[in-house]
Amino acid sequence: MNSYKSLTFVLLGGLLFAGCKITRKYERPVLSASLTDSLYRAPATTDTSSLADMPWQQLFTDPKLQQLIGLGLANNLDLKVALERINEAQALLEQSRQAFMPSLxxxxxxxxxxxxxxALNLPPNININxxxxxxxxxxxxxxxxDIWGKLSSAKRASMASLMQTEAARKALQTQVVATIANAYYGLLALDQQLAVTQATIEVRRKNVFTMQKLKESAIVTGAAVVQSEGNLYAAEVSVPDLKQGIRELENALNVVLGRHPQPIERNTLEEQSANVDLKTGVPLQLLQKRPDVAAAELTYRAAFENVNVARTYFYxxxxxxxxxxxxxxxxxxxxxxxxxxxxxxxxxxxPILAKGANKARLKTTEAQREMALQNFYKSILVAGQEVSDALFAYEMGVEKEATRKKQIDALEKAVNYTEQLLRYSSATNYTDVLTSEQALLAAQLAGISDKRQQLLAIVELYRALGGGK
CATH class of the missing domain: 2.20.200 (Outer membrane efflux proteins (OEP))
Structure with missing residues (x-):
């Protein structure tokens, strides 16, 4: 009898030892030096300070923008859905934990x-109930x-899924903050473009009146008068498009804020400052700060544990x-x-006759694991691309702003000179005035876009570095 007990313990011990070899311990994916040292195109630095460390309340100092971001984080419907996904993942994790307990x-x-x-064929004198x-x-x-670690691996997979949903919620939150800021700056730019266009319309109305008086004085012909009128109408016809753009952007922003369409209270573009210390930290920090990169790694980790679970079905x-x-x-x-x-x-x-299904299950989970691994590497590359693009967009916006100011100054002088020549000299005609005015308006509108480009680049860099959580 004792020999049977000893044999039983030996067999169980052997099973437990073999179980340690079936499932594998998770190890973080290996990253090449190109990913960790030169992920984005920026001067090499060892400074770990990053724009992403700044709370969004400090980056966005406009009180009305702060109010909109706070409202969006509280009411955005996509964020509410993400929260329910977390609740779902928590329930699945609890379910995997309960698998260790006996059912009752x-x-x-x-x-x-x-x-x-x-049916009993009893005699008539026998009386029973x-x-x-x-x-x-x-x-x-x-x-x-849990000899082979199937339940433990399933629990670790559920834990990774829970952490992945939380990271996905943080990634969505950073996107909501960026979306609100981008829409807000877009509205300010459209407001200023509308104001510049309306101011130009007033100037051109005066020009029409001036051309009419000059025609009466036989200084210009009727062609100059109708050209000035056409120039006026060209400015006026752009106003409805600008107003439509404002209304549509307001409506889109209200959807992000989780409310019905209504006007958006805002300040002006001139009040916004683009002077921010654009510290990017070191590339390796993106693995911790970017929630979407963290979510991609956790997806890979869950797939890794699912492969462990699939292996245990062979035993x-x-x-x-x-x-x-x-x-x-x-x-x-x-x-x-x-x-x-x-x-x-x-x-x-x-399992004997189910090995075909078990092999298919293992191959499927291994393929899912490899896809998750490649998606993780891709998320890192995309993060580097977004940081690089945002940095360069800001630099080009600053460079254009300096040149644009010189262009606008030159065109304002050109408009003034051609108008004076038109009145007091026959060496020019209204076509020269018309060309200068149209070029000036285009440059003024482009200057507004340059300022908006800088602001949007800051927002995008903040999001790309993982800020806004």
Missing amino acids: NFSPNVTLSRTSRA LKTTTFQVGVTTNWEA PSLAITAGSGGFSALATNSIFTNSLFYSLAAGLTQ
């Missing part, structure tokens, strides 16, 4: 039965031993089952008296 089912029942006298009522209180339980499972147990009696007052019954079983289940 309680099943009380009452059975009414009547036996046929003819053909109707019986049986009361039973049953309990069943089942417990699976037998050990389950201990109390198939039925409890008390059974014909009367309720004697249900706990001499009425105990039970059965207990333990066994190993080894």
Whole structure:
């Protein structure tokens, strides 16, 4: 008898040792030096200070923009959906934890039965009770031993999925902050473009009146008058497009804020400052600061653990089952008296004919793991691209702003000179004035876009570095 016990312990010990070899411990994906040292096109630095460390309330100092961002973070519908995904992942994690515990089912029942006298073939003088009522209180339980680490791997996969949903929520939050800021700056730019256009319309109306007076004085011809009128109408016809753009952008922003369409309270573009210290930190920090990169790694980790689970299906499972147990009696007052019954079983289940399905399951999870790994590497490359693009966009916006100011100054002088020449000299005509005015308006509108480009580049860099959480 002792030899059987020893053999049993040896077999169980061997199974447990083999289980340690079936599942593998998770290791972070290896990153090449190009990813960790030169991920984005910027001067090499060892300074770990990053724009992403700044709270969004400090980066966006406009009180009305702060109010809109706070409203969006509280009411955005996509963020609410992301929160429910976290609740779902938490429930799945709890479910995987409960898999370690034995199941327990309680099943009380009452059975009414009547036996046929003819079926029993009893003599006529035998009188027995053909109707019986049986009361039973049953309990069943089942417990699976986690020999190969299947339950542990499933729990780790659920934990990674939970962390992935939380990282995805943070990534969505950074996107919501950036979207609100971008829309706000877009509205300010459209407001200023509308103001410049309306001011230009007033100037051109005066020009029409001036051309009419000059025609009466025989200084210009009727062609100059109609040209000035056409120039006026060209400015006026752009106003509805600007107003439509403002209304549509307001409506789109209201959707992000989780409310019905309504006017957006805002300040002016001139009040916004683009003077920000654009510190990017070191590329490796993106792995911790970018929530979408963290989410991609956690997706890979969950897929890694799913491969571990798939491997365990090739090996037998050990389950201990109390198939039925409890008390059974014909009367309720004697249900706990001499009425105990039970059965207990333990066994190993080894897959034989299911190996084809198990192989397919393993190949599927391995393919999913490799896809998740490549998506993780891609998320890092995309992060580097976005940082590089934002940095360069800001630099080019600053460069254009300096040149644009010189262009506008030159065109303002050109308009003034051609208007003076038109009045007091025959060496020019209204076509020269028209060309100068149109070029000036285009340059003024482009100057507004240059300022907006700088602001949007700061927002995009802040998001690309992982700020706004």
